[in-house]
Amino acid sequence: AAQIASLTKIMTAIVAADWLDASTMIEVTPEAASVGESSAGLAQGDSMTFDDALKALLTASGNDAASAIAQAAGARIVAQAAGAAILGGRGQDGGAAAREAAFVEAMNAKAAELGLENSFFANPHGLDFDAFAQGQYSCAADVATMLRAAMQIDLVRANIGFSQADITVQRDGAPVTLALENTDALLGSYPGACAAKTGYTLAAGPCAASAVNRGDGHKYYAVVLGSSSKPQRFVDSAALYDWAYANRSSLRAPIADEDIAGLAWGERVAFTVAWFMEGW
Numbered sequence: 001a002a003q004i005a006s007l008t009k010i011m012t013a014i015v016a017a018d019w020l021d022a023s024t025m026i027e028v029t030p031e032a033a034s035v036g037e038s039s040a041g042l043a044q045g046d047s048m049t050f051d052d053a054l055k056a057l058l059t060a061s062g063n064d065a066a067s068a069i070a071q072a073a074g075a076r077i078v079a080q081a082a083g084a085a086i087l088g089g090r091g092q093d094g095g096a097a098a099r100e101a102a103f104v105e106a107m108n109a110k111a112a113e114l115g116l117e118n119s120f121f122a123n124p125h126g127l128d129f130d131a132f133a134q135g136q137y138s139c140a141a142d143v144a145t146m147l148r149a150a151m152q153i154d155l156v157r158a159n160i161g162f163s164q165a166d167i168t169v170q171r172d173g174a175p176v177t178l179a180l181e182n183t184d185a186l187l188g189s190y191p192g193a194c195a196a197k198t199g200y201t202l203a204a205g206p207c208a209a210s211a212v213n214r215g216d217g218h219k220y221y222a223v224v225l226g227s228s229s230k231p232q233r234f235v236d237s238a239a240l241y242d243w244a245y246a247n248r249s250s251l252r253a254p255i256a257d258e259d260i261a262g263l264a265w266g267e268r269v270a271f272t273v274a275w276f277m278e279g280w
Helices: 005-019 050-058 063-081 095-113 140-151 230-250 265-275
Strands: 025-027 047-049 164-171 174-181 193-201 205-213 219-224
Touching: 005 050, 005 063, 005 095, 005 140, 005 193, 005 205, 025 050, 025 063, 047 050, 050 063, 050 164, 050 174, 063 095, 140 193, 140 205, 140 219, 205 230, 219 230
Parallel strands: none
Antiparallel strands: 025 047, 047 164, 164 174, 193 205, 205 219
């Protein structure tokens, strides 16, 4: 098991898409605005569509966006659990912390549904230190499964492949444009790269999860955890894809456990990548 930092946000997007439509308005609470670390530049009181919030989550890797989305979806989760209509006003559902806790519970339920046997989520953004040292963990194979599931969701797939994007938020009664940038170097440089999510904390090290689709019927996913440097995680990812393309004629599906048990970590991930080829 390992820390996966902001790769956690892939699961945040998956679960939120179960509860929110593209046009659902997301409001940035004081709690969401003050999470800290990676930020989409959101401010308390900002509001935006879930579609734009997903860009803030997946392109800019905003912890502020992660909490705002979790709280919005969490309100609906709490309301459904209570057998009532969507709750209006803070306090009726226990406030932002309770809504976020309900969302995290849904993240772990989704992990079980997807068969992620080596993952536990404790927050929607992936911070893992100080107040956020809450025992979360995952592994490369689970993240690959998670990204594959995310790519089956049209709304998420449409928002996870931007190298840069602009979103519009309502701030103090007026529209404000925020420019977002993705730190993933594969987008626009590696042929077929179409999805990318990066992460970094001291505990996790540099991480990256990505997808490649060259339109030839083969779709690959690569996950790199704990790389030696931020640039190296993209070198590692490209090496995995190069290996998969060079060896795909000899790959068999499904790949049995005994076929991968003796492989080195990188080779094992490459086999996992090569196995996920159906769908979008």
